Amino acid sequence: MFFWIFQVSLHGFLRDITRTLIQRIEEAFDTFFGGGNNPLRHLGAMGLYFLWIVVGTGLYLFTVLDISIHGVYNSIGHQSRDLWYFGGILRSLHRYASDAFILVMMLHMLREWAYGRYYGFRFYSWITGVPLIWLVYASGIGGYWIVWDQLAQFSAISTTELLDWLPIFSEPAARNFLAPDSINDRFFSMLVFIHIGVPLLLILGLWAHVHRISRVDYLPSRRLMLGTMATLLLLALIKPALSDAAANLALAPVELRLDWFILFIHPLTDITSPALVWSMLLAATALLFLLPFLPHPKAEPVAEVDAANCNGCSRCLADCPYAAITMEPHPNRPGYKIAVVDPDLCASCGICAGSCPSSTPFRRQEKLVTGIDMPQQGVNALRQQLETQLAQLNQGTRIVVFGCARGADIKALAAPDTAVISLICTGILPPSFVEYALRGGADGVMLTGCRTGGCDFRLGDRWTTERLSGQREPRLRGNVPLTRLQLVFASANDDKILAEALQDFRTRLETQAVSADPLQPYFRRPSHHA
Amino acid sequence: MLKPAAATVGQVILYAAFAAFVGYFATAPTYKQIPDDVALIKLSISHLGDRECRKRDPEELKKLPPNMRAPMDCPRGRSDIKLEVDIDGQPAFQTVMHPTGLYKDGISTVYKRFEVKAGTHQLSVRMNDNLVKPGFNFVKEAEVTLKPAQVMVIDFNPDRGGLFFK
Structure with a gap:
């Protein structure tokens, strides 16, 4: 033993x-x-x-x-x-x-x-x-x-x-x-x-x-x-x-x-x-x-599909890095399809949840239920965490930092004017959360992921970049000012680089004109039937 | 990322290091399996051991079905083969080769490589392929002169008179 x-x-x-x-x-x-x-x-x-x-x-x-x-x-x-x-x-x-x-x-x-x-x-x-x-x-x-x-x-x-x-x-x-x-x-x-x-x-x-x-x-x-x-x-x-x-088999090679x-x-x-x-x-x-x-860390819970909220759009199928999702006939909606997760193949990265069009925090449901979600970091919990932390930001230039748990450690960045939310993978974050944070009171949003080509789940950094730049669904809406968004790809050894990037971002936000920001504040009114 | 020029210089250095690493270990360092003044003697024999057959008498043959009246009654199994090699009067190798196969009815084989100094050597090889009988029924002795790196083979072929050197 x-x-x-x-x-x-x-x-x-x-x-x-x-x-x-x-x-x-x-x-x-x-x-x-x-x-x-x-x-x-x-x-x-x-x-x-x-x-x-x-x-x-x-x-x-x-x-x-x-x-x-x-x-x-x-x-x-x-x-x-x-x-x-x-x-x-x-x-x-x-x-x-x-x-x-x-x-x-x-x-x-x-x-x-x-x-x-x-x-x-x-x-x-x-x-x-x-x-x-x-x-x-x-x-x-x-x-x-x-x-x-x-x-x-x-x-x-x-x-x-x-x-x-x-x-x-x-x-x-x-x-x-x-x-x-x-x-x-x-x-x-x-x-x-x-x-x-x-x-x-x-x-x-x-x-x-x-x-x-x-x-x-x-x-x-x-x-x-x-x-x-x-x-x-x-x-x-x-x-x-x-x-x-x-x-020449009659002679042995010497050198x-x-x-x-x-x-x-x-x-x-x-x-x-x-x-x-x-x-x-x-x-x-x-x-x-x-x-x-050999003994290894226990597997994380895999993605779960909610039949009532899955419209069969196949975006999760397209984004899954490990081919863990297939589309099958929807049990309740004739003519529609539903995503089905193979638990043996699922990496528990949450990239599928980030791709789901139902994952938008602007939905007025008291409890946000999306088409495909991660039990350990659901979009509802993410929205609640964001709302709570936004409410606590009370001074200076308010920045929300979403960071990959496998990249640079973002906990050290937490401050009265900086909210930090750690994600399983950056790819789990639906782009609408960026807009939600900005309209909820943040002056800027910083997203950190693994270095390019270094994503532990292969495609998280790539999909995040493409979604935020409007090249991939779900896209960040065009009305979101990109000046208030900062993407930083930093590994676990890049804490210093990340801290400097945050400081640069803050300086940029503080020096740019407020009139450049066209976004209207948004405060969710809960609805029980959305 | 560095400035493009500096990054390019760095890339060139790293590509060159990769090429040097692959290029060097693709052929170097050189390897010598045997020293310069050494020759090889390869003992390689593949032979079916003998077996003791008995001649059937006429009465015995009569009792057998007509299609099975073979005059000799031979067991399926083959004898082990005893082999000894002396180099310059000194025992260099001794073995008993066992027949292969579940019923011990296959060939017996041996493969052995000896490194000897180049020059003249007295070789003596003795083999008995039927251990029921004493002694050695195949013997080959000769003085051989080997050049550096020369490969000499000790083999066996009943059609060539048994043991032979080549």
């Missing part, structure tokens, strides 16, 4: 340390790239981008490959040597994009673990990601064999020697590489078949991996793609991928220019043993599968 508790707390400690480190590095990258173009905030999309480069260049290499013992070496060598300006570059891109893919895959896994994104509604995505690592390495190692140079010879023998430790072959697979006459042309046909088949399985697995996410980032931003492609091209020109000497991203397992086997390497690989895989079952 003690050991279990120790392990769990050690795991939590390691995860916290790693998360802090990753956050700091990401934020440092933000300084240069900005959130939208920050590669560390789009590792999944970067991985897919590298994969498409590998697939595209691989298709070309397949078309020029002469599938025979000497043919594979000569045909690929011809590309690098005689067609260096095209085939050689494509070959280099194939290699370097493969290495980069493995790099971002590992970083992606590390980042998701560090941010605690492996249990609950993310269980499926995590579990489906684990076998992909095996497929990636099977593709990568097999790819090196096709060239049939000394590195291929070394990798083929080392891999089969490793596989032979498992009781799966009646005859040692390494016998296939005993002498120059041990292999024939058909071996390379099989190799190419596997090297195409396994990546196809990988793509199928990736489809399953992102299946429960809506609006998947299949590619990073155009700017990031261009920058990355330019970098890879430059690398391909400066240091083109070349074959070693041709394989190898090893690709440590893909082939690190061979030296590891040499300095340990096949038994230890298999134990480590299987233990690591089992650990990744078991991670979601």
Whole structure:
């Protein structure tokens, strides 16, 4: 029991340390790239981008490959040597994009673990990601064999020697590489078949991996793609991928220019043993599968739909980042639809509540009931909290700060002239609350969310920005003066930036003309039948 | 965000760091599996062990259905195979290979890699594929000269006279 508790707390400690480190590095990258173009905030999309480069260049290499013992070496060598300006570059891109893919895959896994994104509604995505690592390495190692140079010879023998430790072959697979006459042309046909088949399985697995996410980032931003492609091209020109000497099974390769991203397992086997390497690989895989079952925070209540207030508009369906909502026939209104929440997929972010047209606080119901709502932070409670805090603002320039609980801490901003309301996610706030706050007595409203690309629920910052700028329903009404609204995207490490932004906003409000504000005060008169 | 020029400089540095990292570890540091003055001897044998068959007498054959009157009665299982390898007069490897398969009727295999200094060596390999009989029914001894990084294979093929080096 003690050991279990120790392990769990050690795991939590390691995860916290790693998360802090990753956050700091990401934020440092933000300084240069900005959130939208920050590669560390789009590792999944970067991985897919590298994969498409590998697939595209691989298709070309397949078309020029002469599938025979000497043919594979000569045909690929011809590309690098005689067609260096095209085939050689494509070959280099194939290699370097493969290495980069493995790099971002590992970083992606590390980042998701560090941010605690492996249990609950993310269980499926995590579990489906684990076998992909095996497929990636099977593709990568097999790819090196096709060239049939000394590195291929070394990798083929080392891999089969490793596989032979498992009781799966009646005859040692390494016998296939005993002498120059041990292999024939058909071996390379099989190799190419596997090297195409396994990546196809990988793509199928990736489809399953992102299946429960809506609006998947299949590619990073155009700017990031261009920058990355330019970098890879430059690398391909400066240091083109070349074959070693041709394989000769009568001689053991002595010095190898090893690709440590893909082939690190061979030296590891040499300095340990096949038994230890298999134990480590299987233990690591089992650990990744078991991670979601380790103790973790209890799941928050999921979104609830109120049939009487859901008009079937599908905005929540469009905005849900995790495809947790489906539209089905309304039970009480023929011809209408109703949102249905899948509790297994719901992230409890509340973005759906922010998208619901019934979530407007201007409705005169004593108890505001909306179409889809969060039990732990309903729009009615939000309106009551806002009204209470507005009533308490009694001096100076009155500002209401709505802040994401996962971003910068807004509690420290609370003051007699500043009301702070913490939200599950900024996306839960219907834009009408901004107008409601301004017409209820606030001089300005500040909204804080996670940094761009850093939303814990993927789309909260994006939807908030689009709703407030009138690009997405529900829109902030056009009569709301944008001078009285301030959006600040700040992470948990940005408390100082947030405090400065609030001060700047206050100064701006105090210096701008009051006549610029056309909004009329609004005081809700309760109605019992609205 | 920094000013565009400063941000661009920062991006270029980070892209360059990424390229340097990927480019370096894609081929370096170099790896040596064996030292320069070493050769490899690979022992790899895949062989079906022998079995003790009994000749059926005419009376016994008569009792069998006509389609099953095989003159020899052979058990399904195969014998273990005993193998010993000496290098320069010193025992380098000894094993007993077991037949594969649930009924022990499959081949027996061994795969082993030895690193030896390049030069001349005295090799002696002995194998018994029917442990009911004592001693070794296959023996191969030879003096071999190996160059650095040369791979020499010890294999077995009954059609080539049993044990052989190549």
